[in-house]
Amino acid sequence: MRNDSAYVHGYSEREAERLYDQASSVKNLIHADIAYxxxxxxxxxxxxxxxxxxxxxxNSPDAKFLSVDxxxxxxxxxxxxxxxxxxxxxxxxxxxxxxxxxxxxxxxxVFVCHLLEHLPDPINGLLALRKYxxxxxxxxxxxxxxxxxxxxxxxxxxxxxxxxxxxxxxxxGANSLVGRExxxxxxxxxxxxxxxxxxxxxxxxxxxELQESFVSKTIIPMVEGVKIQSLDLGLIxxxxxxxxxxxxxxxxxxxxxxxCYTFFKGTALR
Amino acid sequence: MRNDSAYVHGYSEREAERLYDQASSVKNLIHADIAYxxxxxxxxxxxxxxxxxxxxxxNSPDAKFLSVDxxxxxxxxxxxxxxxxxxxxxxxxxxxxxxxxxxxxxxxxVFVCHLLEHLPDPINGLLALRKYxxxxxxxxxxxxxxxxxxxxxxxxxxxxxxxxxxxxxxxxGANSLVGRExxxxxxxxxxxxxxxxxxxxxxxxxxxELQESFVSKTIIPMVEGVKIQSLDLGLIxxxxxxxxxxxxxxxxxxxxxxxCYTFFKGTALR
Numbered sequence: 025m026r027n028d029s030a031y032v033h034g035y036s037e038r039e040a041e042r043l044y045d046q047a048s049s050v051k052n053l054i055h056a057d058i059a060y061x062x063x064x065x066x067x068x069x070x071x072x073x074x075x076x077x078x079x080x081x082x083n084s085p086d087a088k089f090l091s092v093d094x095x096x097x098x099x100x101x102x103x104x105x106x107x108x109x110x111x112x113x114x115x116x117x118x119x120x121x122x123x124x125x126x127x128x129x130x131x132x133x134v135f136v137c138h139l140l141e142h143l144p145d146p147i148n149g150l151l152a153l154r155k156y157x158x159x160x161x162x163x164x165x166x167x168x169x170x171x172x173x174x175x176x177x178x179x180x181x182x183x184x185x186x187x188x189x190x191x192x193x194x195x196x197g198a199n200s201l202v203g204r205e206x207x208x209x210x211x212x213x214x215x216x217x218x219x220x221x222x223x224x225x226x227x228x229x230x231x232x233e234l235q236e237s238f239v240s241k242t243i244i245p246m247v248e249g250v251k252i253q254s255l256d257l258g259l260i261x262x263x264x265x266x267x268x269x270x271x272x273x274x275x276x277x278x279x280x281x282x283x284c285y286t287f288f289k290g291t292a293l294r
Numbered sequence: 295m296r297n298d299s300a301y302v303h304g305y306s307e308r309e310a311e312r313l314y315d316q317a318s319s320v321k322n323l324i325h326a327d328i329a330y331x332x333x334x335x336x337x338x339x340x341x342x343x344x345x346x347x348x349x350x351x352x353n354s355p356d357a358k359f360l361s362v363d364x365x366x367x368x369x370x371x372x373x374x375x376x377x378x379x380x381x382x383x384x385x386x387x388x389x390x391x392x393x394x395x396x397x398x399x400x401x402x403x404v405f406v407c408h409l410l411e412h413l414p415d416p417i418n419g420l421l422a423l424r425k426y427x428x429x430x431x432x433x434x435x436x437x438x439x440x441x442x443x444x445x446x447x448x449x450x451x452x453x454x455x456x457x458x459x460x461x462x463x464x465x466x467g468a469n470s471l472v473g474r475e476x477x478x479x480x481x482x483x484x485x486x487x488x489x490x491x492x493x494x495x496x497x498x499x500x501x502x503e504l505q506e507s508f509v510s511k512t513i514i515p516m517v518e519g520v521k522i523q524s525l526d527l528g529l530i531x532x533x534x535x536x537x538x539x540x541x542x543x544x545x546x547x548x549x550x551x552x553x554c555y556t557f558f559k560g561t562a563l564r
Binding site for chain 2: 169171172174175176178201204205207208211218219220221222224226228229230280282284286
């Protein structure tokens with residue numbers, strides 16, 4: 025499903041750390057209202073390094089998870105994480121979501137997190153996932169939206185750096201503005217009872233732990249990760265980049281900094 | 295406090311209707327957790343046409359409201375609205391907030407809605423309001439942030455039209471991006487226990503009544519209201535404007551339309 029070399033966030037060790045940090049800082053937004061019934065089979069499509077798998081499996085210890093990714097490298101990190109926590113209700117599968125070794129109507133629920141943004145044709149992907157679901161099975165989709173991001177103080181340079189992130193990801197085939205589209209996408213994929221809730225992360229000095237875990241450890245490294253491509257593509261010059269990153273860092277560090285980002289959580293029934 | 299001719303939204307009858315529609319569609323976001331104790335005196339600074347006054351007075355029938363605005367025209371509409379609902383716990387005062395006929399530490403609470411965006415120096419305004427408050431009195435501030443707005447489908451033209459709104463208001467002296475700044479502003483105005491909560495309005499086809507009341511009746515007319523200035527200032531050409539407004543209207547009307555806007559609610563103690 026993903027093309028390894030083109031995966032927008034890359035596969036470095038540092039990037040895996042970033043994904044675990046992100047998962048931890050927004051864990052409640054995603055998982056607070058998810059608990060799968062005992063005995064149910066849940067397909068986690070695009071599990072990556074297992075950043076969500078751990079929480080899914082711990083929160084629903086009597087459900088069985090089929091966690092799928094097409095990247096051998098990511099799966100091996102995911103397996104390690106699960107083993108470290110002595111979790112036994114997860115089976116990993118290396119596969120494209122279009123050719124899963126699962127029969128039609130073979131799973132009760134589907135969980136998808138940060139996957140649709142990477143699909144060239146997300147509706148096609150959702151239709152494929154829908155086929156694996158039993159009638160009345162539920163799907164939960166969680167995606168970000170980089171266009172939902174704004175901050176204070178805001179400078180010309182920090183806005184430009186942020187736009188580089190969106191543009192580099194776009195050129196690598198990712199739609200980082202996918203969050204706002206969840207409702208029409210789920211509708212167009214023939215799901216019923218579609219509901220979408222925004223999950224906004226608002227961070228000011230009253231939440232210093234989120235300034236640290238979300239802004240400094242998740243957002244800043246993600247933007248830093250597209251520096252070379254942004255410069256190579258001529259989207260920005262070196263001085264502007266440096267100024268922009270300094271300005272962006274200030275939004276999560278001092279007394280005046282404010283940072284806003286919104287994820288979207290969609291649920292629907294087959 | 296405001297200069298009548300320059301007030302960004304104008305004082306037309308249609309605009310007053312728009313303000314009542316807006317108030318009605320976001321009423322719960324603002325008022326759900328506000329109830330003032332019997333006998334308390336509440337200063338509503340910048341009450342305008344009374345769009346919030348009505349709800350404040352109805353929700354806290356045994357509190358007394360001093361609702362202040364510097365515009366005679368707005369106050370006369372506010373008085374009519376209050377009279378129509380036979381409300382008797384509101385006293386209107388025509389005044390600038392810096393020269394209110396109230397003694398220092400004369401009120402228990404302060405309520406401010408869509409006021410700071412219009413102040414050239416909002417911290418100065420907050421410091422002035424703080425003086426009227428008793429020790430441990432609370433302030434509630436509710437403001438929008440036009441930079442928090444995004445939608446689907448999004449076109450170059452609709453984004454441009456939206457940016458015209460921000461720019462025209464800026465040139466008229468208003469900061470429509472004030473919402474994200476509430477936390478630092480309240481801190482810098484010497485308030486204690488500052489807490490800011492985002493109040494996001496997310497609208498898709500599952501909420502057709504909000505598509506109607508918020509997008510079609512509140513947002514679209516607000517943007518339409520800066521058409522002449524935008525063209526006069528050369529911020530946009532006529533064709534782009536028309537295309538942008540058509541595109542923007544689609545975000546609130548069809549099956550695929552999604553509209554996002556975030557208000558911010560700050561509370562603090564003197």
